Amino acid sequence: MPLSLPSALITRRSRTLLAALAVALLTAATLTLHATPARAASRTLTVSFASGIGASSLGGGLASSVRLAVLTTDGGALTRTTAADGSRSAVRTPAFNATTHEPHAVITVSDSTPVDVLDPGTADVQIQAEVSVDALSSENGTDDNGDNVIQRGRFAAPQYKLQIDRHVPSCRMTGSAGSARVLAPAAVVPGDWYRLTCTRSGSVVSLVVQHYVGGTWQTISTTSTKRATGSIDIAPDVPLSIGGKLAGNGSIATNGADQLNGRYANLLVRIG
DSSP states (O other), X not given: OOBOOOTTTOOTXXXXXXXXXXXXXXXXXXXXXXXXXXXXXXXXXXEOOTTOTTOOOOOTTOTTXXXXXXXXXXXXXXXXEOOTTSSSOEEEOOOOOOSTXXXXXXXXXXXXXXXXXXXXXXSOEXXXXXXXXXXXXXXXXXXXXXXXXXXXXXXXXXXXXXXXXXXXXXXXXXXXXXXXXXXXXXXXXXXSXXXXXXXXXXXXXXXXXXEEETTEEEEEEEEEEEOOOOOBOOOTTOOEEESSOBXXXXXXXXXXXXXXXXXXXXXXXXXX
């Protein structure tokens, strides 16, 4: 069953983020708050697809403040598929298409309350996802020249981001004191499953890559850099995106959407 919104509702220039429709479309997503809903509290967003596409749930008492939606263009869709462990708890994204009408399908998570639960500030932050990319997943000079996994914030602004460009995982944290980027030492094998975990702890940003082999997750690389990034203060109206890049107005970017081509499962954003 495709996970998409009717093309009449969403185009490259329109932005339809209806919470009720998103809840009907997005699969098992949970938001868990570990303390009181304040900027300094520890909070975790998890998105999984174990219950299948079409069922959604929000927890932690913040269902009314967090909105989830699926944005699509040019016939793009998300479909349910098999994860690393063999369960049908992953989604398949649109395949690579070098034309100017490449299909896109991106999940967005937004919070419009005065307390932005997905804004790290000076707190520690961790972003994680299980990903399997296609052999052909990006190409220079096309609209799809990268594979975004999780991103909030644009390049020239405060940002946290996990991506796989040219099959090489990397993560980036940008705050008031500057940027820190960590690049994995080797490319992933197309079609294989990897768990990518990017963490900012104090002034250290690290990236751990695990490969799913023989039924277990095996750590194959840990890379880190020590660089102060300061406070990551993202504007409240900037959504978090999964599987692609958004423009400044929250729609899918038209000048380089960096659509992830492949599969993903079990995403996590932990702050504090």
